[in-house]
Amino acid sequence: MPSPAEQFKQSIAVSRPHKNNLGQIEVDYNKPIDKDAPSVIQSIPLEHEYSEAALSLSLDALKQTEALGNKYIFWHPFSGIIAAVVASIYFSKNQLDLLPKVKEESVWSYLWKNGMKNKETLGGGFMWVFLVGTVLFKFLAILNEDYFRENIRKINEENGIEIFGFDVSKYILNSKYLSDKMILKNNVNIIVYRNTPIASVVLKTPTLDVENENDDVIIVEKKAFITALSCRRVYLKSGILEDLINWAKKRCLDLNDSIYNETNKVKGQSVYANELIDTLVFKTYSFEFGLEKLMKESGFKLQKLQKLDTSKKKLNVLLNAIGVREKIWEITVPTKE
Template identity: 55%
Template structure:
């Protein structure tokens, strides 16, 4: 068993990034960043050594969203309604005793006398209310947790392909597999502070939407989607998410000017002329209020409101019942007029 001194030393340890046998940056996010590390911040694409860290950041974003969902459930007005209903039923079954008031008796003394007379009933009442609210909250919180657990497991089972456009596990094993998919590599933006990856944005652009990687011709769409927008909780107020949003917009403009504006051949993959990115989209959950404010302040507009997919878990209908929705936000990407 560790001594008090050993526990103290362990508590003040900082996170010093290291590399594993696959050359992946490994970070212990449960520990603070080393304050003695060089105070540098940089933005990099999806480099080979950051595969594992990128997946961790993407999954961490889901955990943060799950936590916000639990907070929304706890403060939902339905809990107040439940308390009123349960209170009414309890007091109807076990009514309080009202003692008669003596004329010279003070209001405070009269109230104290009634409380003492009903102390057992009131104690049971408080315990019953607390139990009912706890059971209801835990039920919805467990459904919420199970929902995001399924989303996280799906992301892990496909090794991040729906977010990054490539199999992160394969990329970690072989850094050369992305050589002919450089657009996908540059569709991710990782923010590294004091040598520690702390934030991530990942785009799904038309070129990343490949049905058959063996085909030379790729059918493009005109919508780009932000598949991940993640930042470690301690840095959320730093403005990094807004910077990543701006990077996403600029990335769409850059792709329009360098790739989609004319017929190009990129590493053997042909793209159609003038099939430009016209819209940039991002999805949030209805209780992500800070993200909503960020979307609105950055020019995004709400274009779609949808219920949660109950195919993942039938009990998700209870989350839908208390108003949880997914919101799709969209902004137009300026395109140059053709001559």
């Protein structure tokens, strides 16, 4: 029989995150968070064991954006206009047989009487409106899904280079891959709750392009880009996204300070001594109304409204036609005089 001390330890024992054979935290976002895990919330950089989870969170943000796009398409006034056009064409060829209104008859009784009289004609009209509306929505939704899934496919094929600035698979296979690139590791902030990553932000700053370290010519922008901002849907109203935006702004200030103060510079890093971050940039889509509100509340200004690129996907012109746009937001990062 276990001793009282052992019984006590067993009573407070909590589950630990599961890791695969590559040392990566295994997370199933289709299941609820483990209630037996410690109720601790942490903010951590891109540690090795969270590499796969960080990439998954970034891709999940694109999937959520895709879903918002489908919702935007469904409720777009264009759908109502098409429904009205179909109905007008149908009823112009299949006219309703309206009965005269009796003086003592109520409006509802009059409508009901005419509805019963023309139920076949009305039923046919509703069927055509529903059919055309469904086909139209499905077609535009397929275009929307294709647009975002192409982005997801590209990010997966490149192992997250576009988001993180380096090949995440190399970090997964080698836990020391970022040991001399700590700025890249610390440009990621992951929120972990009950051993489960629930949100993250990725910052792309004017650092050396680690995939092309031997390039003779390196073009340096004075801008930092939030390349991924993600949160599990259930926590969207918790304020985590606002905290992550604020973290990105503070990170830019800290990197600028490291240029002024040589002692804060990490050995082996390349934050260009003469290239301060003067602007923080983030991109949203015109139907991400929640993020748009967050950008305004966080001090960002809308700098550019641009159409989707149609050079590779010609049918993106239809998404442009219903007002799908990319919005570029910027905020000035203070620098010392």
